[in-house]
Amino acid sequence: MPAHRGRFIAYYRVSTDKQGKSGLGLEAQSAAVKARLNGGPWKLVGKFTEVESGKRAKRPQLEAALAACKKHKAKLVVAKLDRLTRNVRFMLTLLDSGVEVLFCDMPEVSGAMGRFILTSMANVAELEAGLVSERTKAALSRAKARGVKLGRTGAEILAPKFRAEAKARAEQFSPILHELRHRGLTLRAIARELTKRRLPTPRGGKWHPQLVARLLERVDAVA
Numbered sequence: 417m418p419a420h421r422g423r424f425i426a427y428y429r430v431s432t433d434k435q436g437k438s439g440l441g442l443e444a445q446s447a448a449v450k451a452r453l454n455g456g457p458w459k460l461v462g463k464f465t466e467v468e469s470g471k472r473a474k475r476p477q478l479e480a481a482l483a484a485c486k487k488h489k490a491k492l493v494v495a496k497l498d499r500l501t502r503n504v505r506f507m508l509t510l511l512d513s514g515v516e517v518l519f520c521d522m523p524e525v526s527g528a529m530g531r532f533i534l535t536s537m538a539n540v541a542e543l544e545a546g547l548v549s550e551r552t553k554a555a556l557s558r559a560k561a562r563g564v565k566l567g568r569t570g571a572e573i574l575a576p577k578f579r580a581e582a583k584a585r586a587e588q589f590s591p592i593l594h595e596l597r598h599r600g601l602t603l604r605a606i607a608r609e610l611t612k613r614r615l616p617t618p619r620g621g622k623w624h625p626q627l628v629a630r631l632l633e634r635v636d637a638v639a
Contacts, residue, residue, distance in 0.1 A: 423490035586634035
């Protein structure tokens, strides 16, 4: 493996619907980054963690990571392509930002060929996400045809998925909450800190002490 010289900013992403399936948690992503950069002089000058779905283009932590890359004249390093995006338009926007990106699960290819490979892989990932969505809708339609009462949201069929997502979210937030509790912060202070870090709530609202308390209960339950 060729030596990797220079500075790097690590970007980690975990999502409630994918982390459990992929098995690629924060520790695994960090290990992948260290393994890829091993073998040459390099310096990790920053790291940013996003808790977000790969389908969404709005990611404040990624924006902060890109800004840090420009400030420190560093490359962005990502453990896996699908940790970054499943949206082709967003990928093209990233490529046009001028920040070099290194994916640990891909060869380091730059220039026109690198752009072609990245956009092609992003297209495949977006297709896969679309097919999963279509299969889910088809399953709900078949269940409805069999007489299953789905309600307005199909909650009866999707309840296991929601429980799995709640468990995955608790696992994702566990390291952060452990750090904040170790600092002796109150529930209100933890809510302020999560808001400051721009970490999303399950439903996209604001963090408040009661919500933090419920999340802590889930974290303790899966510990």
